[in-house]
Amino acid sequence: MQGELYKMFAPKMYGLCLRYSANIQDAQDLLQEGFVKVYDNLENFKWKGSFEGWMKRIFVNLALDRYRSKISLLSIDDVTENQEPPDNDLNALDSISEKEILELIRKLPDQYRMVFNLYVIEGYSHKELGEMLKIRESTSRSNLARAKMILKEKIQFHSQRIEKAI
Numbered sequence: 038m039q040g041e042l043y044k045m046f047a048p049k050m051y052g053l054c055l056r057y058s059a060n061i062q063d064a065q066d067l068l069q070e071g072f073v074k075v076y077d078n079l080e081n082f083k084w085k086g087s088f089e090g091w092m093k094r095i096f097v098n099l100a101l102d103r104y105r106s107k108i109s110l111l112s113i114d115d116v117t118e119n120q121e122p123p124d125n126d127l128n129a130l131d132s133i134s135e136k137e138i139l140e141l142i143r144k145l146p147d148q149y150r151m152v153f154n155l156y157v158i159e160g161y162s163h164k165e166l167g168e169m170l171k172i173r174e175s176t177s178r179s180n181l182a183r184a185k186m187i188l189k190e191k192i193q194f195h196s197q198r199i200e201k202a203i
Contacts, residue, residue, distance in 0.1 A: 039076055046089065047072070050096055056142060056154050057100035067103065071096040097159060101169060104151050133195050141191050149184035156181050 051068050058064035074095050082091050142150060151170070155161045156177070161169070166177040 039072075042075070043072060046092055049089070050092065052139075053093060053096050054100070055139060056158060057097070057104075057151070059143060059147065059150075067096070067099060071099050074099060097155070101151070104147060105170070107147065133192055137195065138188075138192070141188055141195075144191075145184055145187060149180050149187065152177055152180040153184040153188075 047068065050071060051064065054064040054067040054071065055061070058067055071092075075092055078095070082088060142153065145153060152166060155166055155169070156163070163174040163177040163181075166172070167174045170177070
């Protein structure tokens with residue numbers, strides 16, 4: 038049963054692990070740790086809601102636990118609250134693959150990557166992020182704005198590199 042469960046869900050969970058990890062080795066470790074936790078807690082699944090969603094929650098919580106043990110988030114004083122990336126040249130996204138975007142997300146500083154993933158991909162609110170990460174909502178907003186700005190700059194740089202090569 039464990040082998041079948043792994044075959045069925047490992048690719049999706051690995052993608053999630055890559056988004057929350059700084060490198061492939063950390064993602065592989067998180068994947069292994071996540072499946073051990075899933076196997077150990079199978080009897081706790083209540084058959085309400087989706088099994089995949091339950092698993093995903095375990096993996097996200099593991100990533101959060103790892104993050105909390107390693108680093109603290111930037112305080113609001115480190116980044117201005119209303120910092121938003123400029124909204125020009127969205128065509129840069131056309132020149133970059135999904136794989137390259139995920140790689141750029143992985144290269145974000147831990148505090149930005151965590152907030153970006155939880156807010157943009159997982160759909161948590163800034164209030165929820167504040168509670169989960171033990172930070173102020175304004176800090177969550179600032180970290181998200183900074184993550185977006187960094188990603189936008191890197192995507193535009195990538196796009197310009199491709200244009201010059203053509």
